[in-house]
Amino acid sequence: MTKKSDLQLSIVMSRFIQRIITLDRNEKACHGVTLSQHYMIDALYRKNTLTMNELSKELNLAMSTSTRIVDILVRDGIVSRHPSESDRRKVCVTLTANGREIAEKLNACTQQFWANILNAIPDEKKKQISANMKMLLKALETAQVSCSDVSNS
Numbered sequence: 104m105t106k107k108s109d110l111q112l113s114i115v116m117s118r119f120i121q122r123i124i125t126l127d128r129n130e131k132a133c134h135g136v137t138l139s140q141h142y143m144i145d146a147l148y149r150k151n152t153l154t155m156n157e158l159s160k161e162l163n164l165a166m167s168t169s170t171r172i173v174d175i176l177v178r179d180g181i182v183s184r185h186p187s188e189s190d191r192r193k194v195c196v197t198l199t200a201n202g203r204e205i206a207e208k209l210n211a212c213t214q215q216f217w218a219n220i221l222n223a224i225p226d227e228k229k230k231q232i233s234a235n236m237k238m239l240l241k242a243l244e245t246a247q248v249s250c251s252d253v254s255n256s
Contacts, residue, residue, distance in 0.1 A: 134208050141209055143172050148206035152197045181205060
């Protein structure tokens with residue numbers, strides 16, 4: 104039996120996640136790129152060069168999905184593909200100069216987005232929220248529940 108406080112917390116978390124997803128989608132889908140393209144550009148900006156396999160794992164995407172996104176970014180001059188220097192069978196992806204410029208604009212937008220949100224939170228509460236969010240993130244990372252687990256109960 105679920106405690107009332109657990110139920111209330113799960114409702115608040117669901118609403119929180121829904122709102123974050125909506126805000127994130129609206130914020131990141133700018134400068135002519137989709138949300139998926141934004142995440143890929145950001146990963147390449149942070150990591151510099153990734154193989155297609157590493158990029159797929161980094162974004163938790165199927166290789167076919169990553170390839171489709173990379174194809175569009177190559178077409179638009181945002182990324183380039185080249186063989187790996189250590190293993191010519193592997194394909195590496197890197198941001199072009201244009202891609203780095205877009206990544207920096209997207210990064211500035213993201214920083215402003217979070218600054219606007221964090222400015223609404225009193226400074227004395229931020230440390231507590233950070234600690235609670237880390238605890239929640241750890242719980243999310245260890246959770247392996249699926250719908251089939253619930254229906255088999």
